Amino acid sequence: MTEQGPAPGERPEVGVGPWDGPWPDGEHWDPELLREGDRRNVVDRYRYWHLDAIVADLDRTRHAFHVAVENWQHDLNIGSVVRTANAFNAQAVHIVGRRRWNRRGAMVTDKYQHIHHHPDAEALAAWCSDQGLALIGIDNFPDSVPLETFDLPRDCVLLFGQEGPGLTEQAHAACDAVLSIEQFGSTRSMNAAAAAAIAMHAWIRRHVFGQRVD
Structure with missing residues (x-):
């Protein structure tokens, strides 16, 4: 069966829902996001990461301008x-x-x-x-x-x-x-x-x- 999109007039849901399965290990994971889902506008690699961890990771690759x-x-x-x-x-x-x-x-x-x-x-x-x-x-x-x-x-x-x-x-x-x-x-x-x-x-x-x- 094909997946149905949002009904007319409804906005598609952004992000991902609660983590499915055992929670991953690591200080960069945000327990609240793992529990409730991550609806932020972030790229997939930062899903469920807490804010400080994302900023720290971006700081390692920021451009010079x-x-x-x-x-x-x-x-x-x-x-x-x-x-x-x-x-x-x-x-x-x-x-x-x-x-x-x-x-x-x-x-x-x-x-x-x-x-x-x-x-x-x-x-x-x-x-x-x-x-x-x-x-x-x-x-x-x-x-x-x-x-x-x-x-x-x-x-x-x-x-x-x-x-x-x-x-x-x-x-x-x-x-x-x-x-x-x-x-x-x-x-x-x-x-x-x-x-x-x-x-x-x-x-x-x-x-x-x-x-x-x-």
């Missing part, structure tokens, strides 16, 4: 940027400006990601200098260099602005380089979260898959 987002307008896109940073296992996410940010789009992925705060772009730039990280802005300015032709450094912070206004002038001035993403339609700019995903994937292509820019 960081992500920073200016936070002046309580932008909903910030959460989506954090979610993508988690998907690409960024070293950390930096919130620039207001300390409180809109977590809705993060879909709880901020719990697995190291989050830091800087009061302004100058403070972020100073931190980058201390850490030996290049600060790379992503925005469409007249002096921007196409992302497609730029060899992204391995150790860097990718800085994104707010939806609409983009990077502030202070952030623009603080960057070591500012990159644009080539567009071919009628809109002046693309969604900030989409731009962040493209830039992060460009770093992954360069430094994980070794695809150099000619």
Whole structure:
């Protein structure tokens, strides 16, 4: 008999139910999840793991790039940027400006990601200098260099602005380089979260898959 999907209008159940059989040994297993089931949005290898164990495991394989987002307008896109940073296992996410940010789009992925705060772009730039990280802005300015032709450094912070206004002038001035993403339609700019995903994937292509820019 074929398996039936969810009824019309019903959401499919996410994750897995209670552990079937004797419980496994290991400190990374979460007894409550083993007993009740794991409905979190995590990859299969982390099913039934407790949060601290997942973060510790991610820390062993995090990539060298960081992500920073200016936070002046309580932008909903910030959460989506954090979610993508988690998907690409960024070293950390930096919130620039207001300390409180809109977590809705993060879909709880901020719990697995190291989050830091800087009061302004100058403070972020100073931190980058201390850490030996290049600060790379992503925005469409007249002096921007196409992302497609730029060899992204391995150790860097990718800085994104707010939806609409983009990077502030202070952030623009603080960057070591500012990159644009080539567009071919009628809109002046693309969604900030989409731009962040493209830039992060460009770093992954360069430094994980070794695809150099000619």
